[in-house]
Amino acid sequence: MSGHPAYTEFHPRWYRRQMSTWWWLGKRAYLVFILRELSSVFVAWFVVFGLLMLRAVGQGDGQYQRFLDWAASPWVVVVNVVALLFVLLHAITWFNLAPKAMVVRLRGQRVPGSLVAASQYAGWVVLSAFVIWLLVGAG
Amino acid sequence: MADSITLQVTRYRPEEESEPTIQEYDVPLGRQWSVLDGLNYVKDQIDGTLSFRWSCRMGICGSCGMTVNGEPKLTCGAFLTDYAPGPVRVEPLANFPVIRDLVVEIGDFIRKLPSVQPWIVREEERPVSEGEYLQTPEELDDYQQYSMCINCMLCYAACPVYGLDPEFMGPAAIALAQRYNLDSRDEGSRERLDVLIEHEGIWGCTFVGECTAVCPKGVDPAGAIQRYKLTAATETLKSFLLPRGAR
Amino acid sequence: MTRRTVEPILWLLFSSGGVMAALFVPVLLFLFGLAFPLGWITPPDHDHLQAVASHPLTIIVVFVVFVLCLFHAAHRFRYTLYDGLQIKHLKELVAVLCYGGAIVGSALSAYVLLTVA
Amino acid sequence: MTASHDVLLIGGGGAGLRAAIAVAETNPELSVAVVSKVYPMRSHTVSAEGGAAGVIADDDTLDEHAYDTISGSDWLCDQDAVEAFVQEAPEELLRLEHWGCPWSREPDGRVAVRPFGGMKNMRTWFAADKTGFHMLHTLFQTSLKYDGVRRYDEWFVTKLLVDDGRVHGVVAVELMSGRIEAITAKTVILCTGGCGRVFPFTTNANIKTGDGMSLAYRAGAPLKDMEFVQYHPTGLPFTGILITEAARAEGGWLLNKDGYRYLQDYDLGKPDPHPVLRSMELGPRDRLSQAFEHEVEKGRTTDTPYGPIVHLDLRHLGAKVIDTKLPFVRELCLQYQNIDPVQELVPVRPVVHYMMGGVHTDIDGATPLGGLYAAGEVACVSINGANRLGSNSLPECLVFGARAGRAAAQYAAEAGEPPSAVQAQAEDERRRLERTLADRAGGGERISTIRSEMQQVMEDSAGIYRSQDSLAKGADQLAQLQERFRVADLDDRSRTFNTELTAMLELQAMLDVAETMVQSALRREESRGAHQRTDFPARDDARFLAHSLVHRNPDGSCRVEYLPVTMTRWPPGERVYGR
Ligand SMILES: Cc1cc2nc3c(=O)[nH]c(=O)nc-3n(C[C@H](O)[C@H](O)[C@H](O)COP(=O)(O)OP(=O)(O)OC[C@H]3O[C@@H](n4cnc5c(N)ncnc54)[C@H](O)[C@@H]3O)c2cc1C
Ligand code: SF4
């Protein structure tokens, strides 16, 4: 006999419920979760889009202009708007949840999660500003 | 305010029916009454056949977890007035087999628990005569939150990953592993890592986060699992970078 | 250390990709996907862009960001399929497709970035 | 199924789990099993808040702990048991520390201690104000380490199998399936906890129905000192949820409706802004609960729908102390009373809390019945006498759980196999239970009606103050309730998780226990500790410096006898507090 409790290991009369394929519609939190997970598709899309752009840049000014025109076509704009929303969802959820994975200590004191999140947001803003400056301002 | 409220209670009588049904009961809407008080009123005054678990009625024994209006709750800590005017749906906890009425089978957790070695592991045990292991309040604080788990299983009921894949170790068990890992007296984190690094351990969790949202004791299993992933990943990286044997 | 799965490494890629995606993607997607094509902000001229893009530092950064983003997306999408569609029986296939895609994408990124330079 | 073990524990609370580990450590060869009607971590030990006493500070001594305990018990405890207890308590608490219990600490890392009611020095170890919770989970999780410990979770024990004056196992119902099985064993240790649910207003959980006391009593073991029931002075009205004594130990005050610290009027010392040991709010529980009754008589309490109350004032402690030392108190007040103790007064009233009496055992937990041991609240060793000191009971579970475990392990190693006669007995019991399920005719009374009437009878007849009249009347009413119980009805005939059946079995146990309480109280014509007779207000050492022992007669009635108290070094004296 091992340390395991003496159960009736299996019982035919237990009622076992199956989760429906649509379980994530049942609760707001689950829906947000699935949307957050779907952001992955749009992150991938961003890489594809970026590669197309870089290839155009590599092929000279003409291709670059054509790329910009293509990117202004309605369906690409729509895709990018949606993608931006998803990517923002990703960024926000990521910054909010990341403090959970790390315990940051300053002089022996645990830094509260809200502070960690706030500093991440600050970093985000600075970095975004730098990218804009690099691409637009420094020209 | 009305002076009574309707409970819509899920019934399942395994000897008579093959599927759960819903039964309604009207109970008084007492000012301080919890959902559990309502159920006890039913059991004592209306229908003695209703089965559910409870004991401490003060949110510490962890036995009265049920689904109340779709949310996993300790029924002794969920108050009827907060659901007025009703009706209040009371169902068994999700993701577990139902034994009867509101009673679910949690043996799965009980069987998994020992596998994460939720006890102090030491290479060498110090005799009691040498006194206590010193542990500063800060060191206590490192794991205290994870030691607050009452095994109420609300987090398992809220976690879709567990619902989809019962092999998943689940939030509370991992939080308890972390409770011991972070205890300054413990030396067993290596052994626990070997168990939890399997797919059914921490990696199954996709950070839905509902476990933490429903936990009545502020344990934050989602955070525990994330922290554990970070540790496990860096440990693995180290073992790749460092030569063999040099742990 | 007896048994080791690759899962921790995949997770590390996933989470560093998550950081990259959170930090860089919103601003870049906003600029190149909306602001420049729609003329909200005057797009940088080709030469400037070419200059920035062919700087070795940029190449390295962009490559790292792209690769990590791809692995982030692959990992997350894999679990989305598991959870959302309950296709546990196709586990291996899904994994191969997801990470395979990320590897192919990484190779393409390397190729494109080098041709720009 | 024929299950058979060397040592069988009934109860998976603090005492049961400690005993199980003790058996496993004493002799790993033995097969140990723990039967519990709830999962072990649901046991009532989980609710204990305040702390566990054990001498550890440099300026404290074992003798002082012994003296506090003995004077607290109004000299009714056995002094040899108390000496063993105070000696072993620190060791046991340290062992729990080594097993991982998250005791609260001093800044330098040593275990912290707090003051507690009736204790002259600071010696109460605590894990914030969830001491019992942390102890129980530590014990439960540690017990998982021992492969030899087998568990029967959610099995309800209905009978002890006795043959020829020796216990050979039990009959139990597996709640999930309803199957009724005999589990035989060479020794059985009862660790089934107390019986607060005999009263209407109690801090005790739903499972505390005195099952073990009734099992032992019916099997032929006597119950000891059953008239001593502890009222805790501070329970929340309506729910009866406990506000731990630690709240007063940290500096809380008890105020009557005029905002006056009324305890100063009851020979408990002078008010001081800071907590003073063995004084005022840190006096013993019996005296504080009695003081409340006098305040009611004087009309100085506040009336509420749930009876008269006084107030516990914690506001001057401030949010910081409350959040670090008493977080659960705040949580409970907020959740169950809608009151924030940081800003508001907490309404409280005395509430039935603990059973000093229990199954008669010696210092190793052995009962007079061969092969039967008992430990924890179900047992009466006795270290609690006429009034238990707060924070003595958790360490009691550890010390005597371990002792009983070791003794039982030894007994089991020498005992033979159970005789076949017990199988026939088990068969009888199975038939009785099946009849209970099948034969209840219908049209009878509800279990819950009889239960609440019994609780009311107990409150009225055997409350904080009793008398010949109230007790005699109570005894009559209980006899009638016994009659009505015989024809009570069950709605639920299912075998699967039939909680109405368990409620019925529990009610039967409570009726037994209630009768022994009233009968012992009736015979004890003196006032001592928690037993206060309005018709005999003085302590009477000449006649009653003795334990009462209730035996069950073959016809079901009971017989009360007396057993001298064991004295070693502390002759009976006056109980002095606040001076
Ligand atoms: C609210 C509260 C606060 C307290 N605070 C303190 C404190 O601060 N300090 C202190 O020292 N003491 C305190 N006490 C007292 C102390 O907690 C108890 O005396 C002690 O925990 C009892 O432990 P036990 O192991 O004897 O029983 P329990 O923990 O009650 O366990 C009883 C076990 O027996 C099992 N059982 C019972 N009947 C059956 C049956 N028929 N079949 C199968 N199994 C059965 C149950 O399932 C359970 O596992 C407190 C008590 C209460 C009520
Ligand atoms: S982690 Fe929280 S929700 Fe989960 S079992 Fe523990 S206390 Fe309950």
Ligand code: F3S
């Ligand atoms: S809900 Fe489940 S998926 Fe992870 S974060 Fe919690 S365990």
Ligand code: FES
């Ligand atoms: S009854 Fe114990 S947690 Fe609700």
